[in-house]
Amino acid sequence: MLVINTIAELTRIVDEVKSEGKTIGLVPTMGALHDGHLSLIKRARLENEVVFVSIFVNPVQFNNQDDLVKYPRTLERDVELIGEYADYAFAPTVEEVFPTPPTEEYHFGPVEEVMEGAARPGHFNGVGVIVRRLLDWVRPDKAYFGEKDYQQIAVIRELVRQCDIKSEIVPCPIVREPNGLAMSSRNRRLTPEQFETAANIHRILVESQQLEDVPQIKAFVEAEIAKYPEFKLDYFEIADADTLQTVHSMADAAGVMGFITVYVGEVRLIDNIRYK
Ligand code: PAF
Numbered sequence: 001m002l003v004i005n006t007i008a009e010l011t012r013i014v015d016e017v018k019s020e021g022k023t024i025g026l027v028p029t030m031g032a033l034h035d036g037h038l039s040l041i042k043r044a045r046l047e048n049e050v051v052f053v054s055i056f057v058n059p060v061q062f063n064n065q066d067d068l069v070k071y072p073r074t075l076e077r078d079v080e081l082i083g084e085y086a087d088y089a090f091a092p093t094v095e096e097v098f099p100t101p102p103t104e105e106y107h108f109g110p111v112e113e114v115m116e117g118a119a120r121p122g123h124f125n126g127v128g129v130i131v132r133r134l135l136d137w138v139r140p141d142k143a144y145f146g147e148k149d150y151q152q153i154a155v156i157r158e159l160v161r162q163c164d165i166k167s168e169i170v171p172c173p174i175v176r177e178p179n180g181l182a183m184s185s186r187n188r189r190l191t192p193e194q195f196e197t198a199a200n201i202h203r204i205l206v207e208s209q210q211l212e213d214v215p216q217i218k219a220f221v222e223a224e225i226a227k228y229p230e231f232k233l234d235y236f237e238i239a240d241a242d243t244l245q246t247v248h249s250m251a252d253a254a255g256v257m258g259f260i261t262v263y264v265g266e267v268r269l270i271d272n273i274r275y276k
Helices: 007-019 035-047 065-070 075-082 115-119 123-138 147-162 185-189 192-208 214-226
Strands: 002-004 024-029 050-055 088-090 142-146 168-172 231-240 256-264 267-274
Touching: 002 007, 007 024, 007 088, 007 123, 024 035, 024 123, 035 050, 035 075, 035 142, 035 168, 050 075, 050 123, 075 088, 088 123, 115 123, 115 147, 115 231, 115 256, 123 142, 123 147, 142 147, 147 168, 147 256, 147 267, 185 267, 192 214, 192 231, 192 256, 192 267, 214 231, 214 256
Parallel strands: 002 088, 024 050, 024 142, 050 088, 142 168
Antiparallel strands: 231 256, 256 267
């Protein structure tokens, strides 16, 4: 696997691959790779002739500077981990990607106005900025994203629609730790005790699937989360799986999901679950 650091080299290689008529899969990441990322990369490997993985901690999608500074960076290990499955790792510097501060402004509509969009102003614009650039540079047939960031996928689908980008967006299921915790690069910042306690987020969501209607589920999840002094609930929303707008009854939408964000100590974790 070759590590590419510049857009010029990336463009040259993409042009070469395209001229050979080969299909391209792209897995955009911010590094600190784990088995969740590997599942996307392995799927990209199966479905494409050439696989690119981008590794770039995108500063413009962080609305919290402390989170950006503390975001784990493990490039050497990442490169080793994916060597077997990817053909190219694109790992540019911030100056390479943003020689001047980006000025693009996207408006993704209702899907970005709720949950993560409401809690993290500017976050999805920053995601749009980097994903648009990566899709323009790599021109993949397929790009792979994990469903832990379910709302991000809805935003990226809207980006692709608005910008008439031809790449197919492929959502991939959440990969979990043996204790049920959704895999996330941020899990590395948890102490061993917090890591074990954080598993209760998924347990509570799974138990809530036994309940019948929305108010019951909401009350149950909020009360259960409140039992753990280490947890601070940011939000728990029950929403239409397509529009991401809040539902008040299971009858309100064809697909209904629960979306949760919990601080475990200082670490902000997100997860989701499908009810129907
Ligand atoms: O999901 C992520 O890791 C990031 O938001 C992404 C899609 C790589 C853009 O920086």
